[in-house]
Amino acid sequence: MKRIVGAVLAGLMTFGLVAGMAASLNLTSDSLGSATTVVAACQAGAMNATYTSTYQAAAPGPGYTVGTVTITGLAATCYSKPYKVTLSTAAGASLGEATGTTPGAGTTIVVTFSPVVSAASVTAINVVISG
């Protein structure tokens, strides 16, 4: 009896599969994956920039120039990460960009600009820390 029932079931399954294949479409798909994650800053605390000005007779002088910017307020969560600092004009034009890696200790980043930029032209500072 069990063999008969088994045979019937096997037959039905086979028939079903054949019928299913006859009714199916040939469909392929490119891959699709998605995810969302938060892009956060490495610290929320405020930082402050101070400037070291030096007189230079040659271009961009004669006049006072900025060659070093000292940024204080660095948090440990921003240690050893790549940074960029740009000094710019009121119109947003870049006067110079300095790149580096934040220190692994302390609260200060000393940023050196080479070549130096005209102090009179600096009206904005832009900082990005990533990684």
Add this chain to the structure above:
Amino acid sequence: MDSSMGTLRRIAAVILVTAAGAVVGSAASLSFASGSLGAATTAVPRCTTAGLTVFQNLTAGTVSSITVGAIPATCGGATLQVTVNNGVTNSGGSAAVPGGGGSVTVTIAVPPAVTASEQTDLVLVGP
């Protein structure tokens, strides 16, 4: 006995189908993490945009010091740097601006000789 075995088989089948579905579902998701990214832009303000007075103090044919006046109180605590350039050489010095502003005299380290014209540059750093 047969009935209970059949029930178990059905449950097992449902679990298998569910598990297969779960595998297919996870294959469609991506797993990634993001590094931090923080950026900021801020203005570099001027402590004053008003005109300042600049006087050269001469000693024996050289510019020995510069007196900068009309400095407003908003510049109090800043460092005033001054450089005199006579076209041949240049020299300068610095001094702190009093809290209330006013007038500051900066001594020039190596006084340059007075010529037909000298350029005087100054910068206020801080406060």
